[in-house]
Amino acid sequence: MVALDAYEQSLKLVSFRPLLRIPRIVPLIGASGCLFAMFIIDVAFGGIAIAVVIILHTYLVHKRIKAPFGDVRSGLFTALAEWAASKVASLAGPREKTWKANVLVPVEDSRDIVNVFPLLRDIARPNGFVRLLGLTGERNYHEMTKNLPDLTNKFEENQIFSTWTVIDAATFPDKLAAGIEALGGAFFRSSMIVLPFPESGEREEKIRRIIQDAQKNKLGALLVSGEEFGLxxxxxxxxxxxxxxxxxxxxxxxxxxxxxxxxxxxxxxxxxxxxxxxxxxxxxxxxxxxxxxxxxxxxxxxxxxxxxxxxxxxxxxxxxxxxxxxxxxxxxxxxxxxxxxxxxxxxxxxxxxxxxxxxxxxxx
Missing domain, CATH: 3.40.50.620 (HUPs)
Structure with missing residues (x-):
C-alpha cells in the first residue's frame, strides 16, 4: 500500500485526494524498508513471498475482476502512454521504420466482416490494430452497437488490438469522410482503409470519392474483391x-x-x-x-x-x-x-x- 501511495502521488490523478498528505519520499522509504526487513529475516521465504504475490496478481488479472472505480494500473498505463506519445510527436523526420498495418474498416453491415476477417487478421497481426467504423442511421444503429463489440472481441481473441465506433451521417461518402477526418488527428492513426470492390456504377463514384479523401488525408486504401480469403x-x-x-x-x-x-x-x-x-x-x-x-x-x-x-x-x-x-x-x-x-x-x-x-x- 505504501508503494501505491507513491505511485498515485506521482501520477497526479484527480481521484487521489487524501485528507492526510505526506511527502512522496515517506512511502518510498516504507516500501524499501519492508523489502529489506523481509530479506533480512529470511532470504528464501522472502523470495517465496514475492513469488506468491506475483502468482496471485497474475491470477486476479486473468480473472478480470472489475472494481467499482477501477484501480491505479489504468492511471499508470495512461500516464506512460501519454508520455510516450508526447516524445514520439516531438521527433522530426519520416517514420517508415516504425510503419504498422493499422487498419480502418468501414462497416455498413457487420455480417460482411465475416468474409474478410481472415484477411484483416493476417494483415494486422502481430502488432497492428483494427479499428471498426460503423456507418449507420436509425435503421441499423442498435444492430451496430450490438455486433461491433462482438467483432472487436473476436480480433482480441486473435491477439489483435481492436476498437469500434459508430458514425451517423446523411450518405455513405459523407459518413466515411467524416470518420477519416475525425480519426486522422488521433495519435494512433490508421495507416490504411479497407473497402469492398464496387459492384455498380453508383457505388463506383462513392468509392472513388473515398479513395481521393484517403489520399488527401495520407491514408492508404485497399479494395477487396472476392470472398475466399480464409483459404x-x-x-x-x-x-x-x-x-x-x-x-x-x-x-x-x-x-x-x-x-x-x-x-x-x-x-x-x-x-x-x-x-x-x-x-x-x-x-x-x-x-x-x-x-x-x-x-x-x-x-x-x-x-x-x-x-x-x-x-x-x-x-x-x-x-x-x-x-x-x-x-x-x-x-x-x-x-x-x-x-x-x-x-x-x-x-x-x-x-x-x-x-x-x-x-x-x-x-x-
Missing part, C-alpha cells in the same frame, strides 16, 4: 507490379508499390506460404531489366524465398491455381474500375487493389 493453405500470395514511372530502376523507394509490397510480405509471413512476384512488362525489350529490378528489390527488402515471373500481356497475369490464393495489384487515386474488373477476371482469385499513403517504404 490460406491452398495457395500463396501473387504480387503484380506495373512498370514504374521512371522505368525499371531502383530508387530510395518503390514509387507507388510500397504498401502493396508490404502487405504481400505480411500475408506471406503470417500464413507461412509462398510468394510470386510478377513484373508486367508493357514495353518490348525490357524483360531483363524487369527481372533484375525484381531481384534487386527482393534483396533490398530482405524477403526470402520469392519466385519471379514476367508477364508481357495482362492475359499472362494468372499463375497456376496452386501457387496463388490472393493476387495483389497497386493503384493510384485515379482508379479505373473497368481495368480493375478485367484484371479480376484474368487473375481468377481473390484480389486486392492497393494505394500507397505516402508513409510507407518497403526498403526501410
Amino acid at each position: 490460406s493453405a491452398r495457395g500463396g500470395v501473387h504480387l503484380i507490379i506495373d512498370r514504374p514511372e521512371n522505368g525499371w530502376k531502383i530508387g530510395i523507394d518503390l514509387g507507388k508499390t510500397d504498401l502493396a509490397f508490404l502487405l504481400a510480405y505480411k500475408l506471406k509471413r503470417n500464413r507461412k506460404t509462398s510468394m510470386v512476384l510478377t513484373a508486367y512488362v508493357s514495353k518490348a525489350g525490357e524483360d531483363q531489366k524487369a527481372l533484375e529490378f525484381m531481384e534487386a528489390i527482393v534483396e533490398l527488402a530482405r524477403i526470402p524465398n520469392v519466385k519471379f515471373n514476367l508477364a508481357n500481356s495482362e492475359e499472362e497475369f494468372r499463375v497456376d491455381s496452386g501457387d496463388s490464393a490472393i493476387t495483389i495489384f497497386s493503384i493510384t487515386d485515379e482508379v479505373n474500375f473497368r481495368e480493375m474488373q478485367k484484371r479480376i477476371h484474368l487473375a481468377k482469385s481473390p484480389c486486392l487493389f492497393v494505394m500507397d499513403s505516402g508513409w510507407e517504404n518497403a526498403l526501410a
Whole structure:
C-alpha cells in the first residue's frame, strides 16, 4: 500500500485526494524498508513471498475482476502512454521504420466482416490494430452497437488490438469522410482503409470519392474483391507490379508499390506460404531489366524465398491455381474500375487493389 501511495502521488490523478498528505519520499522509504526487513529475516521465504504475490496478481488479472472505480494500473498505463506519445510527436523526420498495418474498416453491415476477417487478421497481426467504423442511421444503429463489440472481441481473441465506433451521417461518402477526418488527428492513426470492390456504377463514384479523401488525408486504401480469403493453405500470395514511372530502376523507394509490397510480405509471413512476384512488362525489350529490378528489390527488402515471373500481356497475369490464393495489384487515386474488373477476371482469385499513403517504404 505504501508503494501505491507513491505511485498515485506521482501520477497526479484527480481521484487521489487524501485528507492526510505526506511527502512522496515517506512511502518510498516504507516500501524499501519492508523489502529489506523481509530479506533480512529470511532470504528464501522472502523470495517465496514475492513469488506468491506475483502468482496471485497474475491470477486476479486473468480473472478480470472489475472494481467499482477501477484501480491505479489504468492511471499508470495512461500516464506512460501519454508520455510516450508526447516524445514520439516531438521527433522530426519520416517514420517508415516504425510503419504498422493499422487498419480502418468501414462497416455498413457487420455480417460482411465475416468474409474478410481472415484477411484483416493476417494483415494486422502481430502488432497492428483494427479499428471498426460503423456507418449507420436509425435503421441499423442498435444492430451496430450490438455486433461491433462482438467483432472487436473476436480480433482480441486473435491477439489483435481492436476498437469500434459508430458514425451517423446523411450518405455513405459523407459518413466515411467524416470518420477519416475525425480519426486522422488521433495519435494512433490508421495507416490504411479497407473497402469492398464496387459492384455498380453508383457505388463506383462513392468509392472513388473515398479513395481521393484517403489520399488527401495520407491514408492508404485497399479494395477487396472476392470472398475466399480464409483459404490460406491452398495457395500463396501473387504480387503484380506495373512498370514504374521512371522505368525499371531502383530508387530510395518503390514509387507507388510500397504498401502493396508490404502487405504481400505480411500475408506471406503470417500464413507461412509462398510468394510470386510478377513484373508486367508493357514495353518490348525490357524483360531483363524487369527481372533484375525484381531481384534487386527482393534483396533490398530482405524477403526470402520469392519466385519471379514476367508477364508481357495482362492475359499472362494468372499463375497456376496452386501457387496463388490472393493476387495483389497497386493503384493510384485515379482508379479505373473497368481495368480493375478485367484484371479480376484474368487473375481468377481473390484480389486486392492497393494505394500507397505516402508513409510507407518497403526498403526501410
